[in-house]
Every structure is written in C-alpha cells, then in structure tokens.
Amino acid sequence: MNRIDSSPALEARDVTFSYRRPVVRGFSLRLMPGTVTGIIGPNGSGKTTVLRLLCGILRPAAGEVLLKGATPLRTLPRKVVAKHITLVPQNPGDDAPLTVLQYTLQGRSPHMPLFGFESRHDEEISLAALDMVQLTGHLQTRVSDLSGGERQRLLLARALSQEPEILLIDELTANLDINYQVELMALVGRLTRERRLATLVVSHEIHLLAAFSDRIALMAEGSVMSQGPVSEVITREKLGRLFGMDFEIRASAANRPEVLPVIRVRGSEHAGIDS
C-alpha cells in the first residue's frame, strides 16, 4: 500500500440523495490514488446511486463530492469531470449501431473538441485498451453481436480509453465466467497501481473484493457502516451483521481473508455452496 499521497483523488462528504425516498444518507468516503476500494452491501443499499453521485451524473441533495479533495463536482463542466472520472455502468448501454472499435473510441470523447475527429493517438489508446481486455480480435464486430461477458469487457475498455484518474466500476464481473472475473479484477488491480488510479469497485462477489481490494467499505441503508483495510472489515461479525447470515472466514496464503457463506440446507450446515 502506498502512503505517499495523503490527499484523496475523490471524496464524498456527508452526501445525501433521494429519489422518492432517501437512498443515500450521510455517505462519506475517500478514494486514494493507487488504491482499490471495494463496496459491499445488500441489494437496495444505495451502491449504484453512490457511484452515480461520485461521477457527478447525479447531484447530491446535501453534502459534496470533491475532486482532489477541493473542487465540488457540481461546479465543473461535464467534460472536465469526464477527463478525471469514469464509471463502468452495470448494464451495457443500448444496442448502438457501432463496431467494437467505434464504441471504444467514444471513450476519447472528453479529450476531443466539440466537433472533431479521432486522431491516430486516440486510436492507439483505444486499441491498447481493447488489447488489455482481450477484445482485439473483435475490432470490426458490431456491439450488438457480442456476448454479455464481451460487452462487459468492452465497457471497461471504453472507460480505460477515457484515461481517467478515478475509475468507478459497477458489477463488472456480473456476466462473466469465473476465469474472466479473476483476470479482469487482476487487470483492474494492476492498472490501479501502475497508473495510480483511485478505483472503486461495487460487487456482489465478496470473495473477489476481498482478494483484490486494498480497502473495503460496507454499505447499509445508504451510508457506510464500516470501512478500512480488508482484514479489518471482512470479519465474520461485520459481514454477519450486514447480511444477517453466517460466514466462514479464513486467511489465505497471501494473508487475505477468504470468505465463504455458511449455507444451511435442511438443518445441515455447510461452508460454501451446497451441491
């Protein structure tokens, strides 16, 4: 862990937001450069809304989201925000009539003039991003012809093409096979360190977050219940309180917690998924 940078790349201070009822209340979190932060929380705890608030496409009703600990996002034009922050959304967008390369090139949008054309430089960055997510073989494939997992990787490529400093990721691994889940999370971790990104990952895959995050925040009912280094937060007691069920937690060889839910089937007790 790097402790050189003391100022957060992005900070949420006491953020509140409601749709019809309050969804996010008093949410505070700091994202540090070179750090992967994972958010774990049950359905409806406001995780996706928090991501939208953090990238500025929703505005907090109260509180602030501060870029580099100083500038409130709401004072910045969208284009400036998009040069710093990107969000990999949970659902792949509409079936735009675009090829994989064209779609990825749209990530260059915040770096281009209002009316302009993608330069050789833009194309190189997008091709490099596609290479990282292993989609180079599909450059001219239509987005609508991709599988769910390929689209998920395409969304990550577009986000990387944006060259952000702050990378927000919503359920990146939802549609992916286990090998891609591990590979992509490893990629995100590597990029975070190499490019000093401040990365935030929302996921239901607790074991993945435990394996690849530097810090974890547990979210319940729109605010952070607990946060800190992985080993301090991923505990049987805290996860149990968050989800209302039992977990078995052991330390892996890399001294990271390994999480297994304890599933009770007809009175018997198993650690892990009963088959």
Place this chain on the structure above:
Amino acid sequence: MKGLSRRRIVAVSLVLLVIWACTALFALAVGSVRIPPRTLIRLVAERVSGRSPLEEPFATILFSIRLPRVCLGSLVGAALAMAGAAFQSLLRNPLADPFVLGVSTGASFGTILYSLLTASWGAAEAAAGLAYGRPVAAFAGAALVVAAVYFLSGSGRGTADSSQRLLLSGIVLASFLSSINVILLTSTSQADLRGIFYWLIGDLSRPVDASIYVVTLLVLAGFLLLYPFSRSLNVIATGEEDAAILGIEVPRVKAGVYLVASLITGAVVSVSGPVAYIGLICPHLGRMMFGSDNRILFPAVFVFGAIFTLLADTLARTLLSPAELPVGVITALVGAPLFVYLVRRGSGQ
C-alpha cells in the same frame, strides 16, 4: 473507424451536390412544357453571366415558375431530412421525424393562425413586413408543440423510457392539432379551399414570395447550428447516461438540437405545409449509404433530402399532367412502402 475523415465528408458532399445540380436541371426542364436541354443550359448560362434573359416564353416559365419551385423544393427537402436525422439521433428512435413528433403540425397550426389573424391567406404577404411573420409564427407553433410534447411525456425530468413516451405524445398532439387546423380553416369565409387542402398535405405550388429569403436564411443557419452537435449526438446514441459519463452535457445538447430542428421545420412548413415522410425516409437511406456517424450523415442527408424532394415534386407535377398533385402525396406514396420495407429490413440487423 474506417477512414471517417474531413476528406471523406467533403468528397461525399461534393458528389451529392453534383447529383443535386443535375436533378435540379432535370426538374427545370420537365413539366407540362418541356424545355429542351440546350435551351435550358443557354438560358441559365445567360442568366448567370448577368445578361438579361431573352424575351422567350421559356424564360418566363423557367425563371418565374420553375426555378423558385426548385429552390423551395430543395430547401424543404434539406430542412426536413436534416431535422429528421437530428430527431432520430436525439431520441434514439428510428421512427422520429418532424411529422411524427407533431412538430410539422404545430408549425402548420402557427402558420394558419398567423394567416387568419393577418387575414392574408395567399394574398398581401408580399408586403415586406409580413415576409418574416409566417416563418416566425410557424416556428412558434413548432416550439409550442415541442414544449407541450415534452410536458406531456414528462421527459423534462429525464426519466427512463422518455423517448417512447415523447413519440407517443407527439403523435397524439399531432392528431389533435390537425383537427384544430381543419376547424380553423373551414371557419374562414375567404378560403381558397383547394389551396388549403393541398397545403395541408404538403405542396410546393403556391407562388413563392419574399419569405423565401427568410426561410433560406433560417435553414442554412439551422444546418450550421446543428452540425457542431453531430459528434455529441453520436455519443448520445449509446444512451443518455453513458453520454453523461463520457462528458456530454446531455440536457443542453437535447434542448439545443430540439430547438434548432424545430426552427428549420417551422421555417419550411410555413411555406410548403407539412410534407410527410421526408424526415423519416431520407435519414434511413442516408444511413444505409454512409453509415450512422452524424458527422457525415448530417451533410449527406441535407443534400440528399433536397434531391429526394425535387424528384418527388417533379413526379407530382408530371404524373397527371397538366393536373398537379401536392408533393406530399408523392412522398407519402413513395415513403410509406419504403418505410415498411426499411423497418422490416432493419429489424433483421
């Protein structure tokens, strides 16, 4: 991105402009009186070189009747096709066009109301002061419909599914306003019924007055205002939230495109009436030929719309010669089946 560059856009636009020029010459030559090609070229050349046109019957037909009509047809086609492309891209809905959204009907409502109020239907508008009135009234009508459609569909609040509801609201409002239009027109005593009837379908045969200059100015300005939005609209095509993430000021782009597209629709509808389907068909054909990138589609469709409308109007003038049909009849006759074909084909992609 297979070679989309300024060069390709300029090349495509130039080729289309040449085709447009040929189509215009063709439209000038044919009609109830045929002007031989040589005479036509000689007359045009003499006119362009500044010599006073010869006292020939051909010259009168050419410069007083056909040339204004060719200009008007080109303007109407270019504006409606461009507005259609803009609306389709903005609403991410291939069925969106000024006619379907009720914008055209709103513009005719504005025009009719203005004509009734100034009691100048087909008459005293040539007076310089009134030349601006009609296009402005049409724009007001169009803008009013846009606001009403926005309000009815609740899309001002940026909810999901807003595009679908926007379209439905437009269709409903259009049918409602059409009825109002007919009531307004029928209640006038001095009505030129044939003229009104034709105009409601979309017609280029009414004599062109000074408002054509205002309309020309508005349409060209509209193109120049819409074109810079083309890249932002490309990004919005992948979804509004995605576009916001990618740094597009989505509400601003939407409002700007909506206003300008309504303005150019209002401008041309004030002279031609609501010609159907141009804004639906031309962008589709344009996309099939040049791809969906708005940076090339907008200029291509602008010229292509002019070509399409000139051909349709020439057909309208000659099909039952010496009788004339309103151009809207031809665009609907050609457009409706073509559209069904395009939709069926498109669903397979």
